[in-house]
Amino acid sequence: MDRPYTILSCAMSVDGRIDDTGPQRLRLSNEADFAEIDELRAECDAILVGAGTLRADDPRLLVRSPLLRRRRREQGRTENLLKAVITRSGEIDPQARLFSTGDAGAVVYTTGAGVEIARSALERRPDDDPPADVVDAGDPPTAKAVLADLADRGVSRLLVEGGGHVHTLFLTSGLVDELRLAIAPFFVGEEDAPRFVLPGAFPHTPDTPMRLLEARALGEVAVLRYRLGEGEGR
Numbered sequence: 001m002d003r004p005y006t007i008l009s010c011a012m013s014v015d016g017r018i019d020d021t022g023p024q025r026l027r028l029s030n031e032a033d034f035a036e037i038d039e040l041r042a043e044c045d046a047i048l049v050g051a052g053t054l055r056a057d058d059p060r061l062l063v064r065s066p067l068l069r070r071r072r073r074e075q076g077r078t079e080n081l082l083k084a085v086i087t088r089s090g091e092i093d094p095q096a097r098l099f100s101t102g103d104a105g106a107v108v109y110t111t112g113a114g115v116e117i118a119r120s121a122l123e124r125r126p127d128d129d130p131p132a133d134v135v136d137a138g139d140p141p142t143a144k145a146v147l148a149d150l151a152d153r154g155v156s157r158l159l160v161e162g163g164g165h166v167h168t169l170f171l172t173s174g175l176v177d178e179l180r181l182a183i184a185p186f187f188v189g190e191e192d193a194p195r196f197v198l199p200g201a202f203p204h205t206p207d208t209p210m211r212l213l214e215a216r217a218l219g220e221v222a223v224l225r226y227r228l229g230e231g232e233g234r
C-alpha cells in the first residue's frame with residue numbers, strides 16, 4: 001500500500017498515563033523534549049490526533065519555532081503541517097483552534113454517517129479559516145483508509161500525536177513505522193487517567209518485538225525510539 005512513513009509520538013508517566021483526570025493538560029515533558037518534538041513536526045507533512053484530544057486539549061498543532069517555519073518555507077513547503085482529526089461521530093467543535101490556525105488546512109476522517117455532521121459543523125466556521133475537508137474513512141474509521149487518503153494528498157511523512165484511542169488504532173493496525181516515547185519521571189496513579197494504549201491485538205509481542213533504536217536522557221525525561229516496520233534506516 002502507498003502510505004506515508006508514520007511516526008507515533010507520545011509523552012507518558014512511568015505508569016503509562018498520558019494525562020491525569022484534572023481539567024488542565026498534565027505536563028509530561030520538558031522544554032528540551034518540546035523542542036525535539038517541534039523538529040519532528042517540522043520534518044513531517046501532516047499531524048494527526050483523535051477527537052478526544054481535540055475536546056480535551058484544543059491543540060493548535062503548529063510548528064512553534066520561527067526558524068523551523070522559515071526552513072519549511074525555504075523548502076517550498078507550507079510553514080505548518082496539514083492537520084488531521086479522526087472522529088467516529090463526526091461531532092467536532094468548529095471553533096477548535098486546530099481549524100482556525102496554520103496555513104496547510106485540515107482533514108476530518110469520520111464514518112459515512114459522520115460526514116454530514118462534520119461538514120455542517122465546519123460550515124459554521126468563518127470564511128477566512130484555512131480549508132478543511134471531510135472524508136469517509138470507514139465505519140469505524142481505519143488507519144489504512146486514513147493513510148491512503150493522506151498519501152493521495154501528497155503526505156509522505158505523518159506524525160500521530162494521540163490520544164490513547166488513536167494510538168491503539170494505529171499501533172494495532174501494524175502501519176506505524178516508528179514510535180517515540182518520552183517518559184516523565186513520575187507516576188500519575190489515577191485509575192481513570194487516560195492510558196498510552198488500550199487493550200488490543202498489537203503486532204509487537206514477546207515473539208515479535210520492536211527494535212530499540214535509541215534510549216537517551218533529556219534532562220529527567222527518558223526518550224525511547226523504536227522501529228516497528230521495515231521502513232527507513234536509523
Ligand SMILES: NC(=O)c1ccc[n+]([C@@H]2O[C@H](COP(=O)([O-])OP(=O)(O)OC[C@H]3O[C@@H](n4cnc5c(N)ncnc54)[C@H](OP(=O)(O)O)[C@@H]3O)[C@@H](O)[C@H]2O)c1
Nearest residue numbers: 011018019050051052053087088089140162163164165166
Ligand atoms: N501525553 C501525550 O503525548 C498526549 C498526546 C495527545 C493526547 N493526550 C491526552 O489524551 C487524552 C485523549 O485521549 P483519548 O483516548 O480520550 O482520545 P483520542 O484518542 O484523542 O480520540 C478518541 C476519539 O477518536 C475517535 N475515533 C475515530 N476512530 C476511532 C476508532 N476506530 N476507535 C476509537 N476511536 C475512534 C472517537 O471520536 P468521537 O468520539 O468523535 O467518535 C474517539 O472518541 C487527553 O487527556 C489528552 O490530553 C496526551
